[in-house]
Amino acid sequence: MTGGVALQAAALAVLVAAGATEGGAEPHLLAGAAHFRAERYDAALVEFRVAERLGEPEAAGYAGAALVKLERFEEAVETFETASPGGHPLHDYYRALACYGARLYSCADRLLAGLGDRSGPRIAEQARAIRAELAPTLEAPPSETSLAWYRDRCEARRAEGRAALAAAYCREADALAARRGAATRAAGSDGAGPPRNGG
């Protein structure tokens, strides 16, 4: 992933520069991009947060990317949850990494699957690698304990007042429950039920 940092940061800088004007939030976005490119993610986060406070709606997505780099995955998930949907593949990629880091594997897989060819060959390759890594986990029927873990997380984060993050964990629990239900039905119909021949 390190090899992709410069590429991703350069793309970020180009994106920001395209809309940059004097004063307001834009200089902070540019400064954040420069810090991000230099791998000073703490400083980048600060600049993106300032840009956000000065009214730049796009800044939340970049702050999410910086939080991913700082491995503050839960905060990154929260940030992406509340960010305006940018639709840029880099945002989706970092959002997927945030989900992955927060153990929201279904979320990560869904976002990576949605990247398609929009992201460029390098990120597409990394996305494929992560999806391949996730595949065994996502294909196995989830255990009761895993399900309970996500529900507990959901409740705990809700109790802390972190509603967006709690919702992400609840959605993951729901996705797991659906997979578990499908697996149970598949196992139950494996020779045990009547043949479904339409008759």
Place this chain on the structure above:
Amino acid sequence: MLAPLLALALAAIDPCAPVEALSPDAAAAQAYRSVADAELAAGARDSAAAAYREALARDPADEASRSALARLCVARGEDPFQDGLRKLDAEDLAGAARAFEAAYAADGSAPAALLGGIARFELGDDAAAERLLRAAERAPAHREEARFYLGLLALRAGDGTRAASLLEGAAVNPSLASPALDLARLARRDGRLVLSFLAESGWDSNVNLGPGGPQGVAPESDGTASLSASALWRPQGARGPYLRAGGLWHELARLDAYDLGGIEAAAGWQLRGGNRGAAAEYEYAHRALGGEDYLGAHRLLASGWLRRGRAVATGSYAVRFESYAGNWSPFSGVLQRAEARVALDATPRLRLGVAYAGARDAADEPVLSFWEHGPRAEARVLLGRARLGIDLGLTFRAYDAFDVALGDRRRDTYLDGAAFLEVELADRWSARAGVVGRHALSSVGALSYDQLAPSVAIGYTLGL
């Protein structure tokens, strides 16, 4: 698990450095201060320091930012947790453990308890590790990680039941589930008393090691069946004294003269500390061949290992005082063997190893005495609940004296190969299919031979 904390330590922003003034900008300063307060509330001191510095640079009259930076500056100098992270990064495990313990003592920090516990675990200080990990276990955010290491501690102490329970508790966390469940399965086979049984059936292409060809004894093949059992008692777990006993019976379908039976008993002591360990053992073994007394042997063994990152270096030395019975008595003597081995976890599922061994057999009869040495390579691949293994070895053996009966001073070269697939059938049951083979070349043509022996086995291991 340590990576995020280490990354934070390495990227630390100095809150004590002088702040250079920029063009005044009250709105931006206010935004920076707001970000700084939020970051500090989230426990992110470095980004908080960066934001306070920017606020102060744009508003030198901002006393709130100045005071916050001053507090961060003082806290950084006195923060044993940060000190622990720096020492961990410098691979000073003992220093890191002390710093994390100080951090935990100061404010009951659960991350400090967890990292201190892990450092103490790595150092082999199990009592201190358990105390800290128990403290970390009380914090929901670190409960599973703490239970994972508590499970490893229980495993080290030989308490397989408790280890399995703790590791299953850790497996609730999805990111720990895979290693924790694998270790829990192993833990159920571990304990202070471990009983193992193995039943095996196979075929041996060349029981009598005949070379074949026009001048040699024809190889005789036969079906084989084996039963073996062993018991290991470790009253203090993986460290300290142990007793071991075992027995085996290897029966051939037709060639009864090659039926082999044996019993053995051993007493030893294991030392473990941090990334190194050592063991010493005495063993007595007795063997019967074809239903008759064959061999009695006393063996002394010393071994040690050292881990560095993903690599483990192992050394061992054994001396065996062999006493053969009846017509075999000229083979009696002293066999010594030493081996150096390095294994590397190339990936989490692939372990590669290379070894070099040398041996000296000083038999009573000089023509039977020899030196031998040679390399060995091995690979182990984890495939879900199965394990694939491949071994290759080359041995060069040179006998001491000219053998009048053979008309030569014998020199042999052995090429050995083995492959096996082990499958975990259930918690305590495993199945194994494998094949071993040897291609032996000798300066005496009648002593060259080839041998191939495939087998299947089922094993049961119980840890109590």
